[in-house]
Amino acid sequence: MEGISPSSNQNRSKIEERLEWLDKKLKRSLSLDMWEYSAILKELYNLAREKVSEVLPQLEELVKRTGISSFENHLFSAIRNYIRDHIPPKDVSNNLYREKIYKLKEGLEKLLDLNVRNYLFELYWGILFGDYIPSDFNFYLKIAQDFANLECRGSDWKAIKVFAQEEAARNYLSKHIECLLSNPEGYMQHLKSGDLEDFIRESCKPIPS
16 A cells, blocks of 8 residues: 655656656556556546546656555556546536536545545455445345356356455446545535445435536
């Protein structure tokens, strides 16, 4: 969870510095997480500059405070998907756009809080390693079983369970990020009151763009 600090240049953004550092590292790295992180970060940065430049400072700080792992890859992927799918075209005269940008900025500010990131980190890895079993885990088991049948891989229970845990961890993290960025006030309120899962399942749905 520790951030990475490549050499600083005041004329470039933190994200550009991170991408330059990654380009150098990738020339001699076989890390799939690093390759995936680089691709996701490039997509997110280009999308943010074009569509939501107002929140670039928050994204820059989040990149500065985080490292590289499958957790961060899914975290930034979820942010990218939310901006792509739920933020309308840029129009500062549009009330819906301004409201969504305000909430997006506030949600990213909450993600800068180490306690919030640690909560998401523990949720993700807890599901991935089987320490936390979501109430709808049978749904993910069925997906994994159907995939195994489609690929003619038989019924290796251990492999099916691992696949289901990976899918559940990624999807749960994505749901939490979508909820936090679309309704940061409600998310934080229910996180503190201990009924966040019920809130996400029943109430936390972003307004369609």
